[in-house]
Amino acid sequence: MTGGGSGIGRCTAHELADLGANVAIIGRKQERLDNVTAEIRDDGGTAASFNCDIRDEERVKEVVAEVVERFGGIHGLVNNAGGQYKSPLEEISTKGFEAVVRNNLTGGFIFMREVFNGYMKEHGGSIVNIIADIWHGWPGFAHSGAARGGMLTLSESAAGEWAEYGIRVNALAPGSIASSGLDTYPEHQRSYIRNSVIPRQPLRRFGTESEISAGIVFLLSPAAAFVTGTCLRIDGAAPNGRRWVLNGSNNNEAYNGFHRAQRPKILEGTD
Secondary structure (H helix, E strand, O other): OOOOOHHHHHHHHHHHHHHHOEEEEEEEHHHHHHHHHHHHHHHHOOOEEEEEOOOOHHHHHHHHHHHHHHHHOEEEEEOOOOOOOOOHHHHHHHHHHHHHHHHHHHHHHHHHHHHHHHHHHHHHHEEEEOOOOOOOOOOOOOHHHHHHHHHHHHHHHHHHHHHHHEEEEEEEEOOOOOOHHHHHHOOOHHHHHHHOOOOOOOOOOOOOOOOOOHHHHHHHHHHOOOOOEEEEEEOHHHHOOOOOOOOOOOOOOOOOOOOOOOOOOOOOOOO
């Protein structure tokens, strides 16, 4: 699980551990990794942390080998690490564009390749690549949209190439999710997040981390044995509502299955 130190990754790591999986949590910030590992162990699960920048090819190779040695194999990979910043397309530097692509596409590719070569080619497995709500474009985040679109096509391509080895590869696209990542946006963008996102969504709310982790766990599980090369959208039908003027939503209660979930500070005071 890359990006396992916070947000969706943290929630998913907990859910997998609660179901009995040995969880390898990977990220750049050791303190966060240690905190999540301690939480899982306190809850009776098994987890180990591995410090790694997914863009560092040599370190990724080392981590894959370390995980195989520690747990005896890698049966599922969740490429969750990533990030972006808001910027008009004309103001994105080439260096900035390439950095976002490396963070959201190239790093995931490196992990996929190394897990394939290091274990799954001989044993099979399941890979879930987290992308984003990129349908109909992503104005203001064109660099990340390009990278996430590439990850979608990469997932489809890998599903075709690696099917013969018993490896399933799928993408999962979260919509607007109430996770800790929202609190990383600067103050001048918070009004947009608080006031402009919800009216554009048919279900008129943010999703929860639990609603994403449930989808990830399904795609990793034997229940999804005939699911590969596809993308699971968990987005409250956001892309469907971009063209039409729709009424609000009733009788749609959020699923909150994570006992350690924390509402982002940016959403305090909102429904």
